[in-house]
Amino acid sequence: MNEIAPMEQFSEKPVVEACARAPVGLLAELTHRCPLQCPYCSNPLELDRVNSELTTEQWQDVMRQAADLGILQIHLSGGEPTVRKDLEDIVEVAAKAGLYTNLITAGVTLTRDRLKRLKELGLDHVQLSIQDVDDANAEKISAYKNGLAKKREVGKWVRELEMPLTINAPIHRLNIENLPNIIDFAVEMGAGRIEVANIQYYAWALKNRAALMPTRAQVLKSAEIVEEAKQRLKGVMVFDFVVPDYYAKTPKPCMGGWGRGVMNVTPQGRVLPCHASESVPGLVFDNVKDRRLADIWLNGQAFQKYRGTSWMKEPCKSCPRAELDFGGCRCQAMAFTGDAANTDPACKLSPYHEAFVAAAERESAEATPPPFVYRRMSPTKATPAE
Amino acid sequence: MSTDATRTRVMVVPASKPALPPHIKLRHDPGRGRWHVLAPERVFEPDPISIEILKRCDGATSVEEIATELAKDYNAPLQEILADTISMLQELSDKGVIKAA
Ligand code: SF4
Numbered sequence A: 001m002n003e004i005a006p007m008e009q010f011s012e013k014p015v016v017e018a019c020a021r022a023p024v025g026l027l028a029e030l031t032h033r034c035p036l037q038c039p040y041c042s043n044p045l046e047l048d049r050v051n052s053e054l055t056t057e058q059w060q061d062v063m064r065q066a067a068d069l070g071i072l073q074i075h076l077s078g079g080e081p082t083v084r085k086d087l088e089d090i091v092e093v094a095a096k097a098g099l100y101t102n103l104i105t106a107g108v109t110l111t112r113d114r115l116k117r118l119k120e121l122g123l124d125h126v127q128l129s130i131q132d133v134d135d136a137n138a139e140k141i142s143a144y145k146n147g148l149a150k151k152r153e154v155g156k157w158v159r160e161l162e163m164p165l166t167i168n169a170p171i172h173r174l175n176i177e178n179l180p181n182i183i184d185f186a187v188e189m190g191a192g193r194i195e196v197a198n199i200q201y202y203a204w205a206l207k208n209r210a211a212l213m214p215t216r217a218q219v220l221k222s223a224e225i226v227e228e229a230k231q232r233l234k235g236v237m238v239f240d241f242v243v244p245d246y247y248a249k250t251p252k253p254c255m256g257g258w259g260r261g262v263m264n265v266t267p268q269g270r271v272l273p274c275h276a277s278e279s280v281p282g283l284v285f286d287n288v289k290d291r292r293l294a295d296i297w298l299n300g301q302a303f304q305k306y307r308g309t310s311w312m313k314e315p316c317k318s319c320p321r322a323e324l325d326f327g328g329c330r331c332q333a334m335a336f337t338g339d340a341a342n343t344d345p346a347c348k349l350s351p352y353h354e355a356f357v358a359a360a361e362r363e364s365a366e367a368t369p370p371p372f373v374y375r376r377m378s379p380t381k382a383t384p385a386e
Numbered sequence B: 001m002s003t004d005a006t007r008t009r010v011m012v013v014p015a016s017k018p019a020l021p022p023h024i025k026l027r028h029d030p031g032r033g034r035w036h037v038l039a040p041e042r043v044f045e046p047d048p049i050s051i052e053i054l055k056r057c058d059g060a061t062s063v064e065e066i067a068t069e070l071a072k073d074y075n076a077p078l079q080e081i082l083a084d085t086i087s088m089l090q091e092l093s094d095k096g097v098i099k100a101a
């Protein structure tokens, strides 16, 4: 799972202008089921159960509504979207509605026949996530045996079927030293694009932060490696580098701004401004079963609450960067400062910034990190992180 | 694909015949009244001149021919338009948006 870069452009005009009225992308979390158990999974701690998932018809309707609303790209994600047997039926409707369809998969449950069928139905792009290119490490991270061998096979099928491939590599303490090999792997797989995505610490990743946080030196080194590889592989593979904001000075414009470019639909049909936003108290999440997508986007309480800049407090309120980064991430502000309307602690102007950086430095310096809390369906209600 | 093992950067030259690969889509968006290029995890918003160039990227027309047409349409010097077209297409080729064979 990964961040979506909602929009890039050839012209100089700010992207936000272009998409203030309608979202550009929709992340469809078709299911929370997944055979892997990555300790940094961006799904919520409390996972939706299979019997509560939207039906085929409901997802198809979401696709049609999305196209009507002006959404351009659909990211079919999860959990693992291919565990849904009706993925083909959903892709078919999405493609027919004119949406650009992107499959975000861990790959282990795919077959070549299915992939071929998905391509025929109009699937545009495959994003394959990997845990590491070292077998033992990959197994340790995902709690899944022989995943890497399967991923190699899937990558090969994607290219044989002449589909574009992105390798998504979530980066953290356990695999950051392998980054050069991870980049080589992506080249070898024939990927046109790689996402070197440092973990963003929400949900499971926040729970496991002390086990995942790399040191500042490691992060700086990884940035150098990416820079070198980017130059060397210019015209061969496109890089997307997501930096870990614990070591940043200004926050990222999370989701391109709250309720500005993207929306997220959970397996049960709740519509969220971002996948972590259920961690913010006081938000009302509408469900596609009760309300039209367009109405939710325009008028839903959760979307309105932190849209734009009028909700801001100082130091964001009078900051010249307010329209650039929208005060960073609401979920991170919530998790770390207890108030989602506070400045993201990743910002150096936040009064919490020092403590935020100190936490990362302290945890990453621990010689023996704590064991992982693997992503699993909990038999009881999960406790919220921190 | 075996060709991937030896992938190298493609340089755009006047004789190149650029094309949009099947997974890159140049689409008009009636709701927003503008053109978009849809690419993996990216949406580009080309400016008017880029749109004119992209529309002509059919895999049969050369960069030089595209530039000649545009020079006529815009009543501009060919050498200038050719240089701009090449640099724009090179950037797009590096981003995987066009294939210049
Ligand atoms: S457990 Fe891993 S593979 Fe499965 S959805 Fe989460 S991050 Fe993706």
Ligand code: SF4
Binding pocket: A250, A251, A315, A316, A317, A319, A320, A321, A322, A323, A325, A326, A327, A328, A343, A344, A347, A348, A349, A350
């Ligand atoms: S104070 Fe707010 S708006 Fe200014 S840089 Fe920091 S997070 Fe962004």
